[in-house]
């Protein structure tokens with residue numbers, strides 16, 4: 571049994587939704603495009619899961635956050651795909667791919683062939699087992715990657731009222747989920763091996779600002795430590811988290827956010843990989859010219875820094891997906907992907923944005939005892955990265971523009987004094 575399409579998107583996450591919209595804008599015909607996803611939902615904005623989805627009051631639910639509302643574009647509910655003749659093959663895992671034959675084999679035994687393939691398989695959460703800790707399958711240990719995970723967290727939150735949560739990992743998932751747990755009146759302890767939260771991006775000074783706020787909200791930080799095992803009751807439920815130094819933390823629930831692994835396995839040995847992802851050129855094209863890769867799974871050239879990077883953020887998923895569609899449908903009109911890395915987060919009433927690269931020396935600016943502050947990163951006398959908390963739309967646009975221009979910085983102290991005004995004047 572088999573079906574053939576001109577375009578197939580493998581994976582039905584953020585990138586898939588934005589690619590579908592771009593295909594329609596560029597005039598795909600009915601019956602030409604198919605999206606295959608192992609999730610049972612049409613593409614949705616994954617960032618909502620650790621934020622609005624976990625709120626105790628008026629939480630967001632589908633269909634409100636289907637793509638592409640995150641970029642203030644049309645909301646593509648399942649009906650939209652039908653109306654445009656796009657085949658949504660949901661709840662279906664692709665278990666093998668043959669790029670030479672241009673076919674995908676699904677777990678239901680169907681062979682789907684394509685002329686052009688866009689790989690948008692994203693990533694999966696790393697499991698504790700990979701760090702030698704067993705017990706991840708207990709009902710109150712939660713990961714956070716997809717809607718099924720988020721639903722499980724909501725259920726566990728409801729059965730842990732006024733209880734204790736241990737959050738493992740001090741990255742994005744850890745920080746966003748910890749804030750949501752606090753809002754749900756759950757006592758939170760965060761455990762991570764580094765000296766401060768968000769070590770991949772924050773400076774110690776920026777981290778200290780948010781950590782102080784979290785502590786004022788009752789969050790307990792245990793740093794420089796990792797868990798070694800779980801205390802489990804007769805029903806298989808976790809009741810405690812035991813740390814490497816022997817500390818025993820009572821736990822009604824555990825959320826684990828210890829990083830991700832890109833879903834490349836279907837293509838290993840068939841396509842060139844780099845930086846843990848599928849290597850693509852500036853057209854998002856892999857080492858096979860009929861296969862493109864976008865989003866978290868793609869390692870692409872970031873022109874601004876002259877190197878291949880794999881980014882794990884929603885803006886890059888959206889824009890790389892659109893670029894791939896443009897490159898497939900109008901190759902002669904499509905230039906190389908020219909992308910300024912952009913990350914953001916929202917926790918409690920905070921909201922920050924980051925553009926560029928956090929390489930070189932960090933120059934802080936603004937009021938760290940107030941609500942508007944940030945940092946510029948200067949590398950080889952050029953501004954390469956900008957972080958701002960509490961900015962206005964105009965200020966965020968200014969730091970993005972300034973970062974993309976990589977201006978020469980002669981006086982770092984002056985840059986710190988000027989802060990956002992420097993970016994506004996560039």
Ligand code: FDA
Nearest residue numbers: 581583584585608616617664691692865866882883884887
């Ligand atoms: P994505 O993971 O969205 O989609 C991949 C899809 O492929 C999934 O549906 C998966 O099931 C499917 N799939 C994989 N293998 C398959 C197979 N073999 N067969 C069939 N289907 C398969 N970023 C940011 O900038 N700001 C933010 O605030 C947040 N917040 C945030 C919260 C949470 C909870 C998460 C998990 C992530 C974020 N992110 C974020 C990151 C952002 O969501 C992420 O970068 C994008 O979702 C990446 O989009 P992709 O489409 O590449 O993967």
Ligand code: NAD
Nearest residue numbers: 701739740741742743744762763796827828829882914915
């Ligand atoms: P992450 O890479 O942001 O953080 C992983 C954290 O795990 C590290 O900071 C470290 O503290 C911790 N860690 C690593 N090994 C550990 C161990 N053995 N024990 C305890 N802690 C350990 O990854 P994440 O927070 O899991 O996020 C997953 C993905 O989701 C990432 O791709 C991230 O970019 C994405 N995400 C992004 C946002 C956003 O951009 N606002 C929000 C949520 C999720």
